[in-house]
Amino acid sequence: MDNIELVVKVLSESKEPLKSAEIAEKAGIDKKEVDKAIKKLKKEEKIESPKRCYYTIKK
Template sequence: MDNKEKVLHTFKNSSEMLDAKAVAEATGIEKSEVSKHIAKLKKEGELVSPKRCFYEAAK
């Protein structure tokens, strides 16, 4: 599983909205890299941002 998949997996298994810092702590990936993956996943429609700087998996 690559880092992008780990980030998406973390969001899909969370029952609450997460920010980049929380995902970085959960996965052990650098926060800056997590932010890049979040941006890509959001552009691809995999993540949504109902609240500024917090994200969740798209339904």
């Protein structure tokens, strides 16, 4: 499973928005890799940010 899939999995399992550091901790990957994945997912409009620095799956 690549980093983007891990980020999506962690976010979809979470009931509340998460910070990138929390996503990195739960996915077991480096925060820099999470930030890259988040940037790509936001561009593809698969995730959203309900408040600054918190991310969740777009419904």
